[in-house]
Amino acid sequence: MVLSANDKSNVKGVFSKISSHAEEYGAETLERMFTTYPQTKTYFPHFDLHHGSAQVKAHGKKVASALIEAANHIDDIAGALSKLSDLHAQKLRVDPVNFKLLGQCFLVVVAIHHPSALTPEVHASLDKFLCAVGNVLTSKYR
Amino acid sequence: MVHWSAEEKQFITSVWSKVNVEECGAEALARLLIVYPWTQRFFDNFGNLSSPTAIIGNPKVRAHGKKVLTSFGEAVKNLENLKATYAKLSELHCEKLHVDPENFRLLGNILIIVLAAHFNKDFTPTCQATWQKLVGVVAHALAYKYH
Numbered sequence: 001m002v003l004s005a006n007d008k009s010n011v012k013g014v015f016s017k018i019s020s021h022a023e024e025y026g027a028e029t030l031e032r033m034f035t036t037y038p039q040t041k042t043y044f045p046h047f048d049l050h051h052g053s054a055q056v057k058a059h060g061k062k063v064a065s066a067l068i069e070a071a072n073h074i075d076d077i078a079g080a081l082s083k084l085s086d087l088h089a090q091k092l093r094v095d096p097v098n099f100k101l102l103g104q105c106f107l108v109v110v111a112i113h114h115p116s117a118l119t120p121e122v123h124a125s126l127d128k129f130l131c132a133v134g135n136v137l138t139s140k141y142r
Numbered sequence: 143m144v145h146w147s148a149e150e151k152q153f154i155t156s157v158w159s160k161v162n163v164e165e166c167g168a169e170a171l172a173r174l175l176i177v178y179p180w181t182q183r184f185f186d187n188f189g190n191l192s193s194p195t196a197i198i199g200n201p202k203v204r205a206h207g208k209k210v211l212t213s214f215g216e217a218v219k220n221l222e223n224l225k226a227t228y229a230k231l232s233e234l235h236c237e238k239l240h241v242d243p244e245n246f247r248l249l250g251n252i253l254i255i256v257l258a259a260h261f262n263k264d265f266t267p268t269c270q271a272t273w274q275k276l277v278g279v280v281a282h283a284l285a286y287k288y289h
Binding site for chain 1: 172177198251268
């Protein structure tokens, strides 16, 4: 799966709209993921996961910032996320299936807040981008 | 058998009552064919699927999208009895249509995105969770008779 020039442009376009809402959208993505897929909470036994949790807000900001970083370096996502990739492989070891679940919830958040921006073509590009990020983060698992 | 709380049933019926089945079905199917282009393999006789514009404007896509989502409406009416409701359709998808059940999950996820874009903030996290559960059990029921 390769990101075309159009995909890259579509992704950058979406992220230009959402960058200023990183913390908010990141937190909402996580909240939706924890609500919809309760098994994802098993990675956060040390967190307060109630609505409005400061820990979820902070972590949402981290997750969103990483996605923004990847979008800003879309020609070399592996390079941009190399340290995060190491972290996930060596320490976090989040099962690969969960990146799809996070991706689905992120798409829902974009759909809710920017429905007109999420045209079918942009939807396709963003889905591909999120897959690419998931692939990079799990690339050193074995 | 799947258990539905009173709150979940409320989320399902209230969202469904506001869905334009024709529009939503057409959009969901078009997005499936655009976002996951390999799903076009089942629609060789649909004519022009060569671009997102072609897919969105394709009358066969619209008609089939409406058909699919109308059938989804049967799930909403028969929440306690989904396996029986979809038994014949499951056999059809296995024996005649040869559709990998993974495609039901893909379409379910696309439907969620379409609903989210339509309902915005009203599509709360718990509402989303209910609908993800619904599309998951529909996919399971459609795959149930596979052999």
